[in-house]
Amino acid sequence: MNGAEAIVKCLEKENVEVVFGYPGVAICPFYEAITKSDIKRVLIRTEQNAAHCASGFARISGKVGVCAVTSGPGATNLITGVATAYADSIPLVCITGQVNSELIGSDVFQEADITGAVESFVKYSYLVRDVNDIPRIIKEAFYIANSGRKGPVLIDIPFDIQNATASKFTYPEEVNMRTYKPTVSGNIVQIKKVIKEIQKAKRPIMCVGGGVHLSGAVEEIREFAKANQIPVVSTMMGIGVMKSEDPLYFGMVGNNGRPYANRALNESDLCLLIGARVADRAVNRPDVLTNNKVMIHIDVDPAEIGKNVGPTIPLVGDIKHIFNDINSKQKEDKDYDKDNEEWLETLGNYKINMTDRLQHADAKYVDPAYFITVLSENMDKDAIYVADVGQNQIWSCAYAKVQDGRFLTSGGMGTMGYSIPAGMGAKISSPDKQVIAVCGDGSFQMSMMELATMKQHGINIKIIVMCNHYLGMVREYQHNTYKDNYSMVELSGEPDLGKLSDAYGIDFFKVTADTNAEESIKKFLADDNAALMEVQVDPMYLVK
Amino acid sequence: MKRIYSVLVENRAGVLSKVAGLFSRRNFNIDSLVVGETNSSDISCMTIVSSGDERTIEQIEKQLNKKLDVIKVKTFEDNESISRELAIMKVKYNRENRRDIMENCEIMKAQIIDMSKNLMMIQICDTPERVSVFIDMLKSVSIVEIARTGTVALTKCNEV
Numbered sequence: 001m002n003g004a005e006a007i008v009k010c011l012e013k014e015n016v017e018v019v020f021g022y023p024g025v026a027i028c029p030f031y032e033a034i035t036k037s038d039i040k041r042v043l044i045r046t047e048q049n050a051a052h053c054a055s056g057f058a059r060i061s062g063k064v065g066v067c068a069v070t071s072g073p074g075a076t077n078l079i080t081g082v083a084t085a086y087a088d089s090i091p092l093v094c095i096t097g098q099v100n101s102e103l104i105g106s107d108v109f110q111e112a113d114i115t116g117a118v119e120s121f122v123k124y125s126y127l128v129r130d131v132n133d134i135p136r137i138i139k140e141a142f143y144i145a146n147s148g149r150k151g152p153v154l155i156d157i158p159f160d161i162q163n164a165t166a167s168k169f170t171y172p173e174e175v176n177m178r179t180y181k182p183t184v185s186g187n188i189v190q191i192k193k194v195i196k197e198i199q200k201a202k203r204p205i206m207c208v209g210g211g212v213h214l215s216g217a218v219e220e221i222r223e224f225a226k227a228n229q230i231p232v233v234s235t236m237m238g239i240g241v242m243k244s245e246d247p248l249y250f251g252m253v254g255n256n257g258r259p260y261a262n263r264a265l266n267e268s269d270l271c272l273l274i275g276a277r278v279a280d281r282a283v284n285r286p287d288v289l290t291n292n293k294v295m296i297h298i299d300v301d302p303a304e305i306g307k308n309v310g311p312t313i314p315l316v317g318d319i320k321h322i323f324n325d326i327n328s329k330q331k332e333d334k335d336y337d338k339d340n341e342e343w344l345e346t347l348g349n350y351k352i353n354m355t356d357r358l359q360h361a362d363a364k365y366v367d368p369a370y371f372i373t374v375l376s377e378n379m380d381k382d383a384i385y386v387a388d389v390g391q392n393q394i395w396s397c398a399y400a401k402v403q404d405g406r407f408l409t410s411g412g413m414g415t416m417g418y419s420i421p422a423g424m425g426a427k428i429s430s431p432d433k434q435v436i437a438v439c440g441d442g443s444f445q446m447s448m449m450e451l452a453t454m455k456q457h458g459i460n461i462k463i464i465v466m467c468n469h470y471l472g473m474v475r476e477y478q479h480n481t482y483k484d485n486y487s488m489v490e491l492s493g494e495p496d497l498g499k500l501s502d503a504y505g506i507d508f509f510k511v512t513a514d515t516n517a518e519e520s521i522k523k524f525l526a527d528d529n530a531a532l533m534e535v536q537v538d539p540m541y542l543v544k
Numbered sequence: 545m546k547r548i549y550s551v552l553v554e555n556r557a558g559v560l561s562k563v564a565g566l567f568s569r570r571n572f573n574i575d576s577l578v579v580g581e582t583n584s585s586d587i588s589c590m591t592i593v594s595s596g597d598e599r600t601i602e603q604i605e606k607q608l609n610k611k612l613d614v615i616k617v618k619t620f621e622d623n624e625s626i627s628r629e630l631a632i633m634k635v636k637y638n639r640e641n642r643r644d645i646m647e648n649c650e651i652m653k654a655q656i657i658d659m660s661k662n663l664m665m666i667q668i669c670d671t672p673e674r675v676s677v678f679i680d681m682l683k684s685v686s687i688v689e690i691a692r693t694g695t696v697a698l699t700k701c702n703e704v
Binding site: 115116119120123124127144177178179180301302303306307310 | 554558561562565569599602603606607609610611612613614615
């Protein structure tokens with residue numbers, strides 16, 4: 001058995017279903033060895049999207065997403081995808097080919113110091129120096145990626161190591177690293193304190209983040225919120241933890257969030273911050289957030305606690321474990337009865353008074369709020385909605401309704417072009433589910449090469465392109481900051497999306513005004529094939 | 545606030561750059577950094593002196609603990625520990641100032657470790673403050689070259 005075969009064997013042991021990638025000579029031994037395996041291969045069109053595909057796959061399957069690319073430019077192209085996954089704590093194992101071991105450092109053809117380059121975007125990285133280390137390294141990589149605070153792990157494997165003969169193959173049963181022991185259960189003393197504070201609170205609120213999804217704790221959180229009648233707001237990554245229509249849910253916080261969500265957060269006397277980083281877009285003044293309230297910060301990563309907000313009660317551990325503990329402790333207490341009726345009523349009134357009524361744009365354009373609302377109403381209950389980055393992301397966050405499905409987006413890094421490849425990965429994980437990637441005309445053009453991948457591998461996702469012929473988010477910033485002195489934001493020279501879809505053999509739909517939106521959406525969603533819908537949006541439309 | 549971190553790490557290629565990279569990436573200061581093998585050959589000890597406000601100091605410790613090559617992080621203040629620095633320097637001397645230099649060395653417990661007709665090499669191993677004082681004292685003579693380590697430190701014996 002050679003190194004490449006050992007890698008494939010390890011991936012089989014980890015029950016890897018699919019590898020996203022792009023070959024080059026330095027990774028060829030691996031792509032040769034994998035032909036003898038049942039592991040599916042998906043050839044993407046640029047390496048960055050291999051990482052995004054793996055990310056979408058990981059987020060829906062709960063498993064580690066795997067991608068494999070070649071050395072040099074293949075590896076460096078991957079970096080944005082790796083950084084995107086890192087920012088959102090998505091578990092990936094990225095395999096890169098490398099030049100022969102003895103040539104490393106001599107700047108030969110397609111050599112790049114990829115482990116050095118990704119250092120600040122990975123949870124860990126390996127440069128394999130001995131073929132017999134492969135089983136241990138891959139076992140560790142999968143464990144590291146998908147435990148504790150999840151994240152990408154990169155394994156750089158020189159060409160000669162892939163071809164070297166392994167003396168014997170034994171896949172380790174377990175990982176033994178003295179430097180890595182993530183905390184799983186929460187400290188019981190802290191948990192008791194938390195329960196006590198919740199009982200005392202008059203205006204409690206939960207702010208949920210992406211950590212809840214990563215921990216697979218959605219059910220536990222919903223159960224807890226319901227039992228305690230605690231209102232819930234979310235960060236962008238926490239959208240979908242609560243069903244959008246749940247009476248306890250009060251929307252996304254932040255400067256692009258719902259005003260009533262921010263108000264609820266500010267007026268609360270106790271805040272349970274759960275699996276959220278409280279980065280600048282969610283809370284632009286974290287210090288103010290902690291004023292006059294009990295702040296309970298629950299996160300699997302101890303370094304997140306106290307990084308942006310100083311909590312009153314820190315609680316480190318896996319969210320699912322912690323809330324299982326809390327829920328069962330509360331159930332033991334038969335007399336426990338939490339009533340926040342007055343507080344919920346106040347928040348309910350804020351919601352009514354602070355919600356903008358839908359306004360129809362003039363007949364020339366489609367109103368994004370109206371469009372996404374109608375789209376949401378017509379989607380399958382368990383549809384996966386993938387939002388890209390830009391104004392379209394803000395519209396999606398505000399108006400998309402999640403029921404039993406998921407809402408995926410690049411929250412931390414804000415990487416344009418994420419939605420199509422991530423949607424493809426999601427679709428491969430759940431082929432029976434409706435997957436809708438919603439992007440703008442800017443972000444679409446950053447990953448439109450993947451239409452070919454969709455076609456080649458029969459990945460029938462639905463793509464919606466909100467066309468306003470501008471990089472809308474930047475245009476809006478220039479409108480507000482530079483008094484309409486627009487620079488580098490006009491997207492002229494756009495392709496005819498109808499002809500483009502035709503060229504790729506993808507069904508095409510177009511909506512030019514609100515009046516024909518619903519009918520087109522219905523047809524578009526009912527289409528069994530891959531389909532693209534162009535939506536004409538007023539170029540001057542502002543988010544705020 | 546000054547803080548000393550004694551960090552036990554896996555003695556592997558690339559670990560120093562990962563730890564140093566963490567400091568630059570997160571905008572933490574490094575006042576000094578010293579690395580050396582410990583009594584077990586697979587573990588190195590990095591002594592890092594840094595400064596910052598309370599939150600930064602806590603973050604440095606947490607971020608160091610997060611690194612997968614880091615085995616253990618100990619952090620302590622100056623007064624909880626014994627710290628030493630080593631400096632060696634070449635100075636030019638002549639008949640007039642030779643006696644002065646030697647006297648200064650004697651006062652500060654520095655040693656002359658090499659000598660030629662017009663140069664001498666002096667070694668001092670002491671607390672960072674006293675090393676600085678000694679270097680200041682020699683400012684009146686011309687220092688040709690100087691090599692100075694960062695701080696190494698351990699907590700005081702009674703702390704264990």
